[in-house]
Amino acid sequence: MAAKVMDERYQDDPAFVKRFEREARAMAQLQHPNLVAVHDFSSEGVPIYLIMELITGGTLRELLAERGPMPAHAAAAVMHPMLMGLNEVHRTGLVHRDIKPDNVLITSHNRVKLGDFGLVRSAAAEQASNQIIGTVSYLSPEQVTGEPITPESDVYSAGVVLFELLTGTVPFSGATPMDHATARLHADVPAPSSRIAGVPKLFDALVATATARQASERFADAGEFLDALDDVTRDLDLPEFTVPVPRNAAAARTAEQPTDFSGTGATHVFDATTTIDTPSATPAEQHTAPAPEAATEYIPQTPPADIPHRAPLSFETRADLPAPPFAAPPGPPVAPRGAEYPTSNYHAQAPLEPQPQGALSHIAEDEPAERPLSNRNVFTLLLFLAFVGLATVAVALGGWWFGSGQYGSMPTFFA
Numbered sequence: 001m002a003a004k005v006m007d008e009r010y011q012d013d014p015a016f017v018k019r020f021e022r023e024a025r026a027m028a029q030l031q032h033p034n035l036v037a038v039h040d041f042s043s044e045g046v047p048i049y050l051i052m053e054l055i056t057g058g059t060l061r062e063l064l065a066e067r068g069p070m071p072a073h074a075a076a077a078v079m080h081p082m083l084m085g086l087n088e089v090h091r092t093g094l095v096h097r098d099i100k101p102d103n104v105l106i107t108s109h110n111r112v113k114l115g116d117f118g119l120v121r122s123a124a125a126e127q128a129s130n131q132i133i134g135t136v137s138y139l140s141p142e143q144v145t146g147e148p149i150t151p152e153s154d155v156y157s158a159g160v161v162l163f164e165l166l167t168g169t170v171p172f173s174g175a176t177p178m179d180h181a182t183a184r185l186h187a188d189v190p191a192p193s194s195r196i197a198g199v200p201k202l203f204d205a206l207v208a209t210a211t212a213r214q215a216s217e218r219f220a221d222a223g224e225f226l227d228a229l230d231d232v233t234r235d236l237d238l239p240e241f242t243v244p245v246p247r248n249a250a251a252a253r254t255a256e257q258p259t260d261f262s263g264t265g266a267t268h269v270f271d272a273t274t275t276i277d278t279p280s281a282t283p284a285e286q287h288t289a290p291a292p293e294a295a296t297e298y299i300p301q302t303p304p305a306d307i308p309h310r311a312p313l314s315f316e317t318r319a320d321l322p323a324p325p326f327a328a329p330p331g332p333p334v335a336p337r338g339a340e341y342p343t344s345n346y347h348a349q350a351p352l353e354p355q356p357q358g359a360l361s362h363i364a365e366d367e368p369a370e371r372p373l374s375n376r377n378v379f380t381l382l383l384f385l386a387f388v389g390l391a392t393v394a395v396a397l398g399g400w401w402f403g404s405g406q407y408g409s410m411p412t413f414f415a
Helices: 014-028 060-067 072-091 141-145 151-167 177-185 201-210 222-236 250-254 283-287 358-366 378-404
Strands: 002-005 038-042 049-052 104-106 112-114 274-277 295-298
Touching: 014 038, 060 104, 060 151, 072 112, 072 151, 072 222, 141 151, 141 177, 151 201, 151 222, 201 222
Parallel strands: none
Antiparallel strands: 002 049, 038 049, 104 112, 274 295
16 A cells, blocks of 8 residues: 655645545546556545555656657557556546656556546536646646646647657757746647657557647547557557566665655655746637636656655646656657567667677787696696605504504514
8 A cells, every 4th residue: 555645735725625535535436457546545634645556666757767769569558558547537527637657657567557646636627727737748738728627638648648658758848837838839749750760650640639739639538549549559460568667666666665754855856836927818828718817836857866765746746847868859869679679560760789799809808817727847746746645654654653552663664
């Protein structure tokens, strides 16, 4: 079991606590093999917490950081179970609102699960018009403009995740979190094949439909996205693939240490919340009803560290900038190693060349060879044999002397 504790900044907010209780009850009713199970919760007293299924594997973010962009068959193997779990959320009338690689977990048994339901809410719930809630790299256009959030919003975020799996990058960037968020209002998500060679055109089409700027042009929900993905997988005859567990996952390291619920000493995980004012009007807002000046809450993500740290709390939202391996400008990324994403029909990049034997041969030549033992010195050999003979005679005489008990006698050959 794992416990997630609400940030103390929100524990005195009755509206937030009430929403937490309502949403925790809804999620506790969801039972699906591709969703992290919620077993219990408490909204009375302090701390306010959720009791959830413990995942000791790792996150999709960690897998991407370790191995880089995925070939189509590997990306499909991740997306299929993720969309199955998300479809169960949509089928019950809920919207996740924070689909991203950090919230896609890989168990120690290689099962993909969708987790972190801190932002989930009813699809029919009223939306706050003065805040953008979500993670900046994966926000849908309607999350930025303050329009109602629907299952199509999750579909957009899932399409961005698929784009990142295929390319190793997120589609948009910006000098500030707000610039990053509003970039999707003015441009479509580019085709993955424009960022990296070898992506099938059918996957370009999947991403384009999932991330259409108009919600009505996207897949209606995760179920439609899943059906389209399965059709593409069959059409391309993609091989089966087992999603690997990250080798250096934070969950495995943290499981070996006591959990710190106080939040102290954990500032390396996320920064304090900041408020960013949006412009009073944008071109996209001219097509929607006027709304009060909005404020956006972001908690910037820090790169994964090589030291144990706790996972972010369910109720903390982070501005998810590209992970360190993907920070370079768009271009051919590092090739995935063939042993990690094996396939016979993926030619996006050439496999890594084996290191020539000659690269190490000069090192061995520079080291002095150990001089072999030699017995060519005849004089030394004769001295050694003479010493051995004398020692043998001495031992024999000593044995006779003490064994016979005739301490006053001498051996006959001496007499």
